[in-house]
Structures are given as structure tokens and as C-alpha cells.
Amino acid sequence: MSPPPQPRLRxxxxxxxxxxxxxxxxxxxxxxRRERIDEYRIAEAGRxxxxxxxxxxxxxxxxxxxxxxxxxxxGERLGYWKFFPHPEAEWGRVPVWGFGVVARSAAGxxxxxxxxxxxxxxxxxxxxxxxxxxxxxxxxxTPHRAxxxxxxxxxxxxxSEPAYTADTEPEQVILRPLFGTSFLLAxxxxxxxxxxxxxxxVSSASSKTAWGTALLIAQRxxxxxxLVGLTSPHSVDTVARMGLYDRVxxxxxxxSLPASRPAIYVDFSGSSAIRAAVHHHFRDTLRASxxxxxxxxxxxxGESDIPGPRPQLFFAPDRLEQRRRDWTPxxxxxxxxxxxxxxxxxxxxxxxGWLRIQRGRGPEAIARTYEAxxxxxxxxxxxxxxxxx
Numbered sequence: 001m002s003p004p005p006q007p008r009l010r011x012x013x014x015x016x017x018x019x020x021x022x023x024x025x026x027x028x029x030x031x032x033r034r035e036r037i038d039e040y041r042i043a044e045a046g047r048x049x050x051x052x053x054x055x056x057x058x059x060x061x062x063x064x065x066x067x068x069x070x071x072x073x074x075g076e077r078l079g080y081w082k083f084f085p086h087p088e089a090e091w092g093r094v095p096v097w098g099f100g101v102v103a104r105s106a107a108g109x110x111x112x113x114x115x116x117x118x119x120x121x122x123x124x125x126x127x128x129x130x131x132x133x134x135x136x137x138x139x140x141x142t143p144h145r146a147x148x149x150x151x152x153x154x155x156x157x158x159x160s161e162p163a164y165t166a167d168t169e170p171e172q173v174i175l176r177p178l179f180g181t182s183f184l185l186a187x188x189x190x191x192x193x194x195x196x197x198x199x200x201x202v203s204s205a206s207s208k209t210a211w212g213t214a215l216l217i218a219q220r221x222x223x224x225x226x227l228v229g230l231t232s233p234h235s236v237d238t239v240a241r242m243g244l245y246d247r248v249x250x251x252x253x254x255x256s257l258p259a260s261r262p263a264i265y266v267d268f269s270g271s272s273a274i275r276a277a278v279h280h281h282f283r284d285t286l287r288a289s290x291x292x293x294x295x296x297x298x299x300x301x302g303e304s305d306i307p308g309p310r311p312q313l314f315f316a317p318d319r320l321e322q323r324r325r326d327w328t329p330x331x332x333x334x335x336x337x338x339x340x341x342x343x344x345x346x347x348x349x350x351x352x353g354w355l356r357i358q359r360g361r362g363p364e365a366i367a368r369t370y371e372a373x374x375x376x377x378x379x380x381x382x383x384x385x386x387x388x389x
Contacts, residue, residue, distance in 0.1 A: 025058075025389050028363055030122040030370060031091040034081055037072040038374045041091075042363050045123060050106040057116065057126045057155075062098025063173035064122075064369050064384045066207065071095050072374075078315075082148060084121035093121035094370075097177040099158060099169060100126065109133040117172065118155035122366070124388045128155065136160045149317035151180070163337045163344075170357050171347055174383040175208060176340070182212025183339050184319040185292060189213075189266070190220060195287040197264035198225050201257070201278060204268035205229030205239045205248065206380035208355075209292065212343055213266070214244040219342060228257060230274070238381050241354050254281050265289045267311065279306040290314050360386045 027045035050056060072094050075081040084093040102114045107130050116137060120126050131141035137156040145153050158164060164172075194200060200217065202210050206229075214227055229245035231238075239248045249256060254277045257263075262285050265278045270291065279286060286308040323332050346352045360369055369384045378384070 025124055028124045028388065029086070029093055030363070030366060031086060031088075032072055032094050032122075032370075034072075034075060034090060034092045037069070038371070040367065040370060040374075042367060045125070047125065048127060050104055050127065051129075052106050053129055054106050055102055055110050055128050055130055056104040057100035057120070057128060058103040059098060059100050059120045059124055059126065059388060060115070061169060061173060061385065061387050062096040062120060063170075063177070064096060064366070064373060064386055065174060065178075066373055066378070067178055067209065068094055068096055069373050079148060083119065083145060083152060084123070084126070085144065093123055095152070096120055096122055096173075098173045100155075107133075110138065115158040116155040117158055117176075119152045122370070130155075149320075151317045151320050161333070161337060163340045168344060168348070170359075170383075170385040171344060171355075173385055174355070174357065175212065175343065175347065178207075178209040179212050179340060179343055180320070180336070181209050181292065181316040182216060182343075183336060184316045184323065185209075185266070185290075185314055186213050186216035186220075187323070188314065188319055189217065189264070189290075192288075194225060194264050197262045197287040199228060199257075199261045199263040200225050200266060201228045201230060201263050202245070202266045202268065203230045203251075203271070203274055203278075205231045205245060206235040206242075207268050208380075208383070210266075210268045211242055211244065214242075215343060215346070216339060218244050226261075230254065230269075230278075235380055238354070238379070241381075243352065251277070254278060257281065259283070259285060261285065262287050267291045275311065276306050279308040283307045288312070354381050355383055356381055357383050357385055360384060361389065363388060 027047045029043050029045045031041050031043050033039040071080040075092060080095055081092040083095050086093055098120055099115055099117050100120055102110055102112050103125065105112050110130050110133065128140040129142045130138035132139045135157070137154060137160060140153045140155065202214060204210055214229070218227060226246045227244065229239045229248045230251055231248065233250045233252070236248050236250055239245060251274055259282050263282050264287050267275055267290065275289070279289065289309050289311040291311050292314050327335065347355055360366065366386050366388065369386060372378050
């Protein structure tokens with residue numbers, strides 16, 4: 001006998017905060033000067049009255065990594081400052097991924113106490129306007145976000161996805177935002193047949209996005225391609241411990257790679273100097289050059305006259321929309337959940353895990369972590385999971 005149909009739940013039990021309520025904290029923002037991201041300040045913020053249909057989320061738990069510094073670095077170029085604008089135009093609120101709890105609700109389909117995963121500012125609170133509410137979550141229909149990439153506007157009810165477990169929330173806020181890019185990039189490279197290359201050269205190989213991409217490619221060994229991780233000298237051992245790359249090479253040893261083999265360069269660093277070194281080394285055997293991230297922010301610059309293919313920018317939201325059309329939203333979520341389980345397994349395995357999560361609480365801890373990340377002082381095998389309270 002088939003089970004009876006389940007009623008539509010206003011607030012799924014798994015999404016209700018199961019521990020003591022969040023402390024009542026005065027609203028705060030960590031503001032970053034948009035033109036000089038190493039300058040920041042903690043400021044008091046207002047707590048507006050809710051309009052009908054609005055919801056206020058209290059930011060409970062979030063990850064802070066080099067990825068968030070990238071949001072600030074390319075904030076003007078790619079529009080990241082537009083998500084959470086501040087009245088003082090020269091200051092911005094850096095986006096982070098995490099979990100928030102509904103503190104106040106003027107929306108009938110979203111209840112106080114529900115827990116959501118999504119895109120938040122470095123702030124204690126965020127007011128959203130839920131639309132297209134369903135059992136999985138909602139889309140923020142705040143007017144200024146309407147023209148921004150949809151991937152960032154979706155808030156998912158905790159517990160609504162098969163891969164969710166409460167004990168893995170720290171790994172989720174650190175790896176899941178980057179995992180989405182890793183999944184879409186690996187999918188893109190595989191679909192393109194790696195442009196005929198049999199060597200995949202990955203810069204910033206210690207970065208979590210590069211690690212996820214390498215893991216997903218390594219799981220598809222039917223391609224039999226060599227994965228080469230480029231990294232700084234002090235990170236060689238860390239990258240080797242990941243156990244994903246066939247070869248780990250420091251940036252100063254790029255010339256040691258065999259230039260006769262067709263290669264593709266996957267650039268997570270954004271460093272024009274590293275890119276030039278790779279292009280000059282491989283020259284005509286370099287089949288493609290794909291730029292993904294900007295971990296070497298001080299070395300960003302325009303393209304010089306370098307040999308080989310013209311670097312192309314991989315923009316994950318565009319690829320996401322394409323795969324939503326190709327696979328349907330449900331099909332995409334199924335593939336993402338399957339891949340996420342495969343990524344999570346080695347991270348949580350005590351014998352294979354290489355990532356150390358550090359917890360921090362309070363505005364001062366958040367500020368110190370942001371400052372260290374902006375200055376490049378955080379080890380690649382350390383991840384910070386933070387909360388304001």
C-alpha cells in the first residue's frame with residue numbers, strides 16, 4: 001500500500017531551530033572599504049520595521065575563506081557588492097554562505113524559528129522578501145536582487161535536501177559554496193573533453209575550489225589525464241597530503257613540466273605572472289586556459305602579449321543556468337547531492353581528512369579572521385566557521 005499523501009508543511013520540522021533561541025544581539029555590520037578591502041570596521045546597524053511579506057533572518061553560522069576575499073576583490077567587476085548594499089557607497093558588506101534563523105516574519109509561508117542555508121552579508125541580520133516559497137525554501141524577491149544571478153538568491157530550508165545533516169553544517173558552510181563551482185567546472189571540462197589535453201595544470205592547488213575540482217575529475221579516471229597541482233613552496237606538503245594530484249609542483253618549478261604533452265591550464269590564482277609562466281612554458285601545446293578565481297589578488301592585471309590560447313573566464317552562474325535547462329532543476333539537484341556526498345566523505349574521514357575547521361564567535365573574532373584572510377595569513381588546510389554570538 002502506498003503511503004498517504006503528506007500535507008504541505010508551513011515549517012518543516014527539520015528546519016526549526018532545535019537548540020536554545022539565538023541571543024538577542026544589537027544589529028552589526030562588518031563593513032569593508034570597496035576600493036581598499038584590507039580596510040574594515042564594525043558598525044552598528046539599524047533594525048527596520050518589516051513590510052508585509054518580509055522576513056528577518058538572524059545570521060547564525062557561516063564560513064569565511066579566501067573565496068569571500070575574492071568576492072570583495074572582484075566585487076565591482078562581477079557585481080558582488082550589489083547583493084547587500086550599504087547607504088555609505090564607499091563601504092560594502094562582503095557576502096558569505098551560511099545558515100540563518102528566522103527572527104521575525106511578516107510572511108505567511110515562513111515561520112519564526114526556521115533555519116535556512118544561503119547567501120548572507122557579514123552582518124548579524126538580513127531582511128529578505130520570500131517568493132516562490134515551497135518545501136525546499138524560497139527565492140529572495142527584494143527588488144535590487146532581481147537582476148543578479150539566481151544562484152545567490154535561493155534560500156534552502158535546512159533538512160530539505162537529502163545530503164543535509166546537522167553535524168556537517170561546518171563543512172557545508174566552508175565547502176558547499178566552493179563545491180558548486182567545482183562541480184560545474186569539472187562538468188564543463190569533462191564535456192569539453194579537456195580540449196584534447198592529457199595534462200590538467202591547476203594553479204592555487206591548495207585552494208578548496210581547486211581541491212573539489214581535482215577530486216571530481218580524479219573520480220572520473222576513465223579520462224586517464226594527469227593532474228598537476230601548482231602551489232607555493234610552503235604549501236607543497238599540504239597539497240601532496242590531499243592525495244589527488246599526480247604531481248605537485250611549486251610555482252618556481254613550472255619549467256620542470258614536460259612541455260611536449262598537450263595541456264590545459266585551469267587558473268584559480270588570477271596571477272598574471274603565473275599565467276604568463278605557464279603560457280610561455282607550454283606555448284603551442286597549451287590547448288586552453290580557463291580562469292576561475294583570484295587568490296593572488298595583488299598580482300591581478302590585464303593580459304599581456306603571451307603565447308598560446310587566449311584565457312577565458314569561467315562564470316559558474318552561467319553554467320548553472322545552462323545545466324538547469326539541460327537537466328531540469330530536479331535533475332541538477334540530484335547530481336549535485338550525489339557529488340556532494342562524494343566530496344564530503346574524504347573530508348570527514350579521519351585517515352584522509354586534510355581540512356582543519358576552527359570555530360570562532362563574536363565580532364572581534366570575525367574581524368580578526370577577515371583581516372588575516374585579506375592579508376593572506378591563513379593556512380590552506382585551515383577553515384574558519386564563525387558566528388556573531
